Amino acid sequence: MKDAPAHLLLDGVQKRFGAVVALDGVGLRAAEGSRTAIVGPSGSGKTTLLRVVAGFEAPDAGRIMLGDRVMAEGGTSVPAYRRGIGVVAQDGALFPHLDVRDNIGFGLPRDTPGREARVAALMRMVELDLAMLHRRPDELSGGQQQRVALARALARQPRLMLLDEPFSALDTGLRASTRHAVAEVLRRAGITTVLVTHDQAEALSFADQVAVLRNGRLEQAGTPQEVYFRPVSRAVAEFLGDAVVLPATVAGGVAECALGRVAVARDAPSGAATIMLRPEQIGLEPDTSGLGEVGASEFAGAACTYVVRLLGAAGAVLTIRQPGTLALQVGMRVRLVVSGTAHMLGDGAL
Amino acid sequence: MRATALLVSLASLVPLGFVAAVTIQTGWATASALIWRPRVGELMLNTVLLVGCTVPLSAALAVALAWLTERTDLPGRRVWAWLAVAPLAIPAFVHSYGWISVAPGLHGLPAGVLISVAAYAGFLYLPVAAALRRLDPELEYAAASLGLPPGRVFLRVVLPQLRLAICGGSLLVGLHLLAEYGLFGMVRFDTFTTAIVDQFQSSYNGPAANMLAVVLVACCMALLAFEASARGGARYARLGAGAPRAPALARLGRARIAWLALPVLFSAISVGVPLLTLARWLVRGGAGVWRWGEIGAALGQTLLLAGVGAVLTTLASVAMAWLSVRAPGRLQRLLEAENYLAGSLPGVVVALALVTVTVHAAPIYQTAVTILAAYVLLFLPRAMLSLRASIAQAPVELEQAAAALGRSPGRALWATTMRLAAPGAASGMALVALGITNELTATMMLAPNGTQTLATMFWSYSSEIDYAAAAPYALIMVLSALPLTWLLHAQSRRVAGR
Numbered sequence: 001m002k003d004a005p006a007h008l009l010l011d012g013v014q015k016r017f018g019a020v021v022a023l024d025g026v027g028l029r030a031a032e033g034s035r036t037a038i039v040g041p042s043g044s045g046k047t048t049l050l051r052v053v054a055g056f057e058a059p060d061a062g063r064i065m066l067g068d069r070v071m072a073e074g075g076t077s078v079p080a081y082r083r084g085i086g087v088v089a090q091d092g093a094l095f096p097h098l099d100v101r102d103n104i105g106f107g108l109p110r111d112t113p114g115r116e117a118r119v120a121a122l123m124r125m126v127e128l129d130l131a132m133l134h135r136r137p138d139e140l141s142g143g144q145q146q147r148v149a150l151a152r153a154l155a156r157q158p159r160l161m162l163l164d165e166p167f168s169a170l171d172t173g174l175r176a177s178t179r180h181a182v183a184e185v186l187r188r189a190g191i192t193t194v195l196v197t198h199d200q201a202e203a204l205s206f207a208d209q210v211a212v213l214r215n216g217r218l219e220q221a222g223t224p225q226e227v228y229f230r231p232v233s234r235a236v237a238e239f240l241g242d243a244v245v246l247p248a249t250v251a252g253g254v255a256e257c258a259l260g261r262v263a264v265a266r267d268a269p270s271g272a273a274t275i276m277l278r279p280e281q282i283g284l285e286p287d288t289s290g291l292g293e294v295g296a297s298e299f300a301g302a303a304c305t306y307v308v309r310l311l312g313a314a315g316a317v318l319t320i321r322q323p324g325t326l327a328l329q330v331g332m333r334v335r336l337v338v339s340g341t342a343h344m345l346g347d348g349a350l
Numbered sequence: 351m352r353a354t355a356l357l358v359s360l361a362s363l364v365p366l367g368f369v370a371a372v373t374i375q376t377g378w379a380t381a382s383a384l385i386w387r388p389r390v391g392e393l394m395l396n397t398v399l400l401v402g403c404t405v406p407l408s409a410a411l412a413v414a415l416a417w418l419t420e421r422t423d424l425p426g427r428r429v430w431a432w433l434a435v436a437p438l439a440i441p442a443f444v445h446s447y448g449w450i451s452v453a454p455g456l457h458g459l460p461a462g463v464l465i466s467v468a469a470y471a472g473f474l475y476l477p478v479a480a481a482l483r484r485l486d487p488e489l490e491y492a493a494a495s496l497g498l499p500p501g502r503v504f505l506r507v508v509l510p511q512l513r514l515a516i517c518g519g520s521l522l523v524g525l526h527l528l529a530e531y532g533l534f535g536m537v538r539f540d541t542f543t544t545a546i547v548d549q550f551q552s553s554y555n556g557p558a559a560n561m562l563a564v565v566l567v568a569c570c571m572a573l574l575a576f577e578a579s580a581r582g583g584a585r586y587a588r589l590g591a592g593a594p595r596a597p598a599l600a601r602l603g604r605a606r607i608a609w610l611a612l613p614v615l616f617s618a619i620s621v622g623v624p625l626l627t628l629a630r631w632l633v634r635g636g637a638g639v640w641r642w643g644e645i646g647a648a649l650g651q652t653l654l655l656a657g658v659g660a661v662l663t664t665l666a667s668v669a670m671a672w673l674s675v676r677a678p679g680r681l682q683r684l685l686e687a688e689n690y691l692a693g694s695l696p697g698v699v700v701a702l703a704l705v706t707v708t709v710h711a712a713p714i715y716q717t718a719v720t721i722l723a724a725y726v727l728l729f730l731p732r733a734m735l736s737l738r739a740s741i742a743q744a745p746v747e748l749e750q751a752a753a754a755l756g757r758s759p760g761r762a763l764w765a766t767t768m769r770l771a772a773p774g775a776a777s778g779m780a781l782v783a784l785g786i787t788n789e790l791t792a793t794m795m796l797a798p799n800g801t802q803t804l805a806t807m808f809w810s811y812s813s814e815i816d817y818a819a820a821a822p823y824a825l826i827m828v829l830s831a832l833p834l835t836w837l838l839h840a841q842s843r844r845v846a847g848r
Contacts, residue, residue, distance in 0.1 A: 056491050056598075080494035081503075087495040093488040097510040106506075107496030149492075156497060 007032045008053070008160055008192060013062035013072075015048055022048040023059070024216040030192055030209060035183070037195045037207035041239065045216040046196045050162050053194065054087050055080030066160055086153030086161040086191075091169055092145040094137035100148055101133045107156040122151040125185055143174045150182055154189065161186060163195040167202065179206060200240045204228060212236050229278065230343050237276050237345070244277045244318055245345065255342055258313035260291055263341045275342040279320050284308065284328060287335035292318070294332045299324060308334060352681075354669035359685045362692040362727055368703030369567045372560040384561040393542050393562070397569060399459055400541065401527055404466040405520045411467065411616065412474035412519065413512065417504075418609060420482045422600045430613040431479065432839060437620035438472040439835035441788040443532025443809065444824045445469040448624030450536055451631070451817050462539035468620035469533065470526055474519035480842045481515035482508075487597035500600070514581060521577040528569055529696030531791040532809060542566040543698045543791065550702070550795060560706075563699045570694055628824055635818030644807070645822055652803040655718075655793075656783040659725035663733045663782045664775050666726050671737040672767070676746060693731035697792040700727050704796060721796040728792065729785045733778040740774020741767060777837070784834050788827055 008030040015023040022045045030036045040046045051057045053064060058077035065071065066085070071078050094103050104119045112118065123130055126147040137145060146166050153161060166182070167175045183206055186193050197203050203210050204224040211221040212231075220232045231237035234245055248257035250273045253266040257275060259282070264275060284292070284306060292308040295317065303321045306328060310316040318336075328334065373381055384390075412434075418424045419431040437445070445465050449456055456464075485508065493503045531543050542562050549559035602609050632639070670689065673682045701724055708720050744767045752762035768775075790805045797806070804823045811820035 051491075054491070054495055056494070079499075080491070081497050081499050083495075084497070085495060087492065089488050089492060091488070093486065093492040095489055095492075095507060095510075097513070106493070107498075152492075152496065 007034075007067065008036075008194065009063075009065040010049075010053070011063040011065075013049070013052060013064060014060045015045075015052055015057060016060055021216050023052065025062070026213070026216070026218045028211055028218060028221060030194065032192055033190045034209060035186070035193045035195065035207045036209040036211060037197060037203035038211045038213055039197055039200055039203040039239070040213035042198055044213045046198075046213050047164060048216075049213065050087075050164050050194065050196045053160075054085055054162050055083045084156065084159050086156065086158030088146065088149045088153050088161070088163045088166045090165045092137075092149035092166070094140075094145055094148055094152075096137055099134045099136055100128070100140070103137065103148055104151045104155055106152055118155065119151075122155055125154065125189075126151045127181060141174075142170050143178045146170070146178055147181070150185065154185070154191075158191065161191045161193045163193065165197050166195075168197070168199070175202075204240070212239060214239075229340075231276070232346060234274075234276070234345055237343075242279050242319070244279055244282065246275055246277075246313070246316070248273050248275045248342075250275075250344070255344075257342075258291065258310040258316055259336045259338060260312075262338045264344055265341060268344055274345045276345050277338065277342050279318065281339050281342075282318065282320055283337040283339065284320060284322055284326065284334045285337055286328065286332055288333050290333045290335035292334045292336050294328050294330050294334060297328060297330060304328075308336070351669045351672055352677075355673050355682075355685060358666045358670060358730070359688055361723075362689055362730060364707060365695050365700045365703040365727065366567070366692060368706055369564050369699065372557070372706070373564055376557050376561065380557060381561055381564075384558055385565060389545075390562070390565060393540060393545055394565070394569075396459070396539065397528065397541055400462055400466070400539070401524050401573070403459070403463045404470070404527055405523055407463065408467050408471040408474050408523055409516050409520055411471050411612075412478050413509075413516070414612060415471075415475055415616065416479040416482050418613060420479055421597060422602050422606075422609070424602060424606060424609060424613070430617070432836075433613065433617045433621060434475045434479075435472050435835060435839045436617075437468055437624075438838070439831040440469070440621070440624050440828050441532070441790075441805070441824075441831070442466075442469040442526070442530050443536060443790060443805075443812075444628070444828065445620070445624050446533045446536035447808075447812050447817065447820065447824065448627040451627050452623055457538045459539060461537040462534055464619070465533055465537065466523075466527055466530075468616075468623075470523045471616070471620070473522045473526070474516065476838065476842050477515035477519045478512055481512050483843070485511055485597070490597070517577050517581040521573060524573045524577075525570065525694050525696075528566060528573070529698070529791070531698065531794075532805075536812065542569065543696055546698045546702065547791060547795070550698075550705075559702065563702050566696060567699055570696065571691075574691070574694060625828075628821055628828070631818045631821035632825065635821055639818050639822055641819075645826075648802045648804050648807045648823065649826065651801055652787055652805075655721065655725070655801075655803060656786040659722055659729070659786045660733075660779040660783040662722055663726045663729050664737065664779050667730055667733040667737050667778070668768075668775075671734050671741055672763070674734075674738055675741045689730060689734070692727065697724070697728055697789065698795070700724050701792040701795040716796070716798045718798060718801075721793060721798070721801075724792045724796050725782070725786050725789070728789070729782040732781045732785060733775075736774045736778035736781065737771060738774075740771040744770035780834055780837075784831055787830055 010026055010028040013023050013026045026049060038046045038049060048057065052059050052072070055071065055078060058075070059072050060075065063070065063073045066083070071083060095106065098106065101119055104122055105115055108115050108118065120130060123133070128144065128147050128151065132140065132144065137148070140148065149166070167179050170178055179202065195203070195206055207224060209221060210224050210227045212219045212227060214235060219236050220227050227236065228240050231240065234243070237243040237245070246257045246259065248255035249271070250264055250268050251270045253264060253268060255262045255264045255273065255275050262275065262277070291312050292310055294306055295309045296307040298305045302324050304324045304326065305319060305321050308318045308320055310318065415430070415434045419427045419434065424430065445468055449461065449465055489507050490503050493507045498506060528541070529543060531547050534541050535544050542565060546559050546562045546566065549556060549562065670685065674686055704720050704724050748766040749762050752766045753759060757765060788805055790809055793803055793806055794809070797803070804827050808820045808823035808827070811823070
């Protein structure tokens with residue numbers, strides 16, 4: 001079952017709850033063994049999308065394919081228990097009446113040969129101490145609960161793994177390490193994975209495809225670099241991180257704006273445009289004839305955050321982090337040095 | 351506080367002490383001769399069959415009803431939920447009354463089981479429905495994603511989590527079965543309780559009745575032990591934070607009409623039959639059965655006993671409730687466990703104990719003091735539960751603030767915690783008053799000559815097969831219990847957060 005070329009395909013998936021349209025014609029594809037992150041602000045429909053793929057909800061319209069099997073089409077839907085899709089929920093959803101062993105073995109029929117050994121192998125796979133075999137879920141830490149939930153879902157060798165904000169209940173340090181561990185386990189198992197999260201940093205670092213969902217629509221899907229540096233809209237740009245968005249006049253691959261002359265793509269059409277830069281693309285250098293003036297600074301050891309007023313554009317202000325070694329005084333004139341190219345946003349982005 | 355709690359607990363030990371004392375006093379030879387005889391074996395068989403049939407049937411029925419009303423799109427499920435609890439408003443012996451006038455030939459075990467299920471299944475429905483509402487639906491989704499079809503999800507995930515609710519409810523039903531007199535007396539089904547009352551009425555407190563009480567207490571203890579082992583050490587805490595997603599309702603589809611038969615049938619048996627019988631006798635009796643002088647007297651005495659009993663019981667429970675919230679410790683846990691044991695003793699045992707004590711020790715036999723003492727012992731746990739819950743919600747800081755403002759500890763307690771706990775005390779009092787209104791066994795055995803409550807008047811008329819004259823008393827008891835049953839229903843929904 002695992003050898004079949006499985007990939008996930010969503011086409012025009014719609015779901016409404018009463019008058020609320022939760023999913024409005026979502027289309028998405030994920031290659032076999034890839035990791036896709038679905039991000040979006042709360043209420044964007046990302047959890048609904050995941051529940052529709054898992055089979056917990058039936059879509060009103062559209063098609064969902066897993067490999068060559070139709071999961072849902074035109075209002076009919078394969079029930080969750082026949083899909084062979086693993087799910088790890090936000091809080092793990094471990095069965096409180098069963099211990100760790102029985103939780104992990106839950107999906108394996110009782111007469112499975114080598115069931116005990118399989119449970120032990122799964123525990124090693126998710127790096128859980130075998131001493132925890134007979135613990136109850138309420139005796140585990142949050143990170144351990146998530147590992148048990150992952151092992152439980154892996155036990156059935158699913159063709160697709162869905163992760164519903166599985167790290168959001170963990171504290172910051174544990175979060176990163178659990179995320180790395182989970183990503184590594186899934187990569188080694190070669191399981192196609194879809195992660196739902198509202199944390200853009202998590203999405204960018206976890207996935208090889210990031211899909212941005214807003215108001216039930218898929219705004220953009222692409223590699224993390226693509227969606228981060230070349231967002232289709234200002235909303236996508238600002239959801240994925242801080243963005244500097246400025247009006248500019250483009251001619252011959254160069255944009256004239258409040259920062260001075262900034263490179264854009266060579267084939268960019270000439271004329272008035274809106275450009276977007278990430279603040280980390282901008283460096284500061286003391287320069288008495290520079291276009292910026294330091295308005296305020298906040299020193300935080302390794303880094304120092306400066307608020308820079310752009311003299312060329314009334315009221316325009318940038319917030320830029322620089323190494324803490326760069327000591328600029330308030331009131332100093334600075335030059336703004338842009339590395340890489342600026343991205344041109346579509347019409348009406350401002 | 352500590353001393354008061356200790357005193358109350360010692361008093362509540364009287365029935366258990368009585369059982370121990372009579373066993374010793376009777377001597378082993380006489381005791382074993384009285385215990386190991388065919389009559390006791392017969393009663394034991396009856397009791398085992400009664401509990402063994404009624405409890406599983408009620409549990410299955412309660413789970414099915416709770417699932418239908420909480421988790422499916424059954425038409426009118428709100429109404430059926432209320433109707434599943436409504437039978438609790440009808441005293442058990444009024445259920446019997448309803449059935450024997452419909453089917454006079456009904457008697458023995460089948461009658462006992464049928465009427466017990468009708469009268470007591472609500473005690474199981476309430477906790478099971480509340481547990482179903484609290485259940486995290488994510489667990490069911492997780493099980494589905496692990497390849498379990500819906501029926502198996504119910505068996506492997508939902509049902510195990512209802513275990514605590516089913517155990518607790520079953521225990522309550524079992525204890526009622528052991529303690530009930532009127533229900534079984536009317537359909538001529540002999541249990542230990544009916545046998546003891548019969549013995550008592552023919553020969554007061556002879557050793558034969560006392561030994562039956564010893565066996566009855568042993569049955570109660572066995573039931574408590576069985577429940578404790580069935581409940582196990584499991585904790586079923588919901589993991590994870592935040593409010594759970596509302597569960598999706600199962601679609602019954604075309605089968606909904608077939609499923610509808612279950613609540614319809616249950617309501618017909620448990621509400622329809624008793625109320626229709628009651629209505630029939632009221633109509634047939636006409637204005638003649640409303641003997642206002644007699645009814646007024648019974649109502650007055652009932653209200654007096656219920657009111658005084660409720661106040662006394664609540665006062666007796668204050669110290670224990672306060673201790674268990676503010677100063678939990680080993681002594682308090684011990685006292686609480688002991689109160690729990692004492693509270694699960696049948697009324698007939700409490701009554702026998704008080705008869706023995708008052709006849710020998712104090713000249714208060716057949717005075718109002720004895721019957722009130724019996725009420726306090728019987729209904730202490732009810733008062734404690736509601737009082738404890740509301741004391742737990744009153745922050746101790748208020749008591750300390752009052753003390754810092756110059757109130758003595760006692761007055762600080764009275765000015766803060768007790769004021770805030772007043773609603774809990776009131777609902778506890780209401781529950782106790784309701785219990786006293788419908789209490790039959792202890793009242794019959796202990797009340798002073800000439801005292802007639804609604805329950806005893808009802809009982810004496812229906813014993814004389816004057817069903818029409820008994821009807822007004824039944825009606826008043828049902829009407830007085832209705833608001834409280836509604837409260838119970840609403841409370842269980844609120845606890846579950848919906």
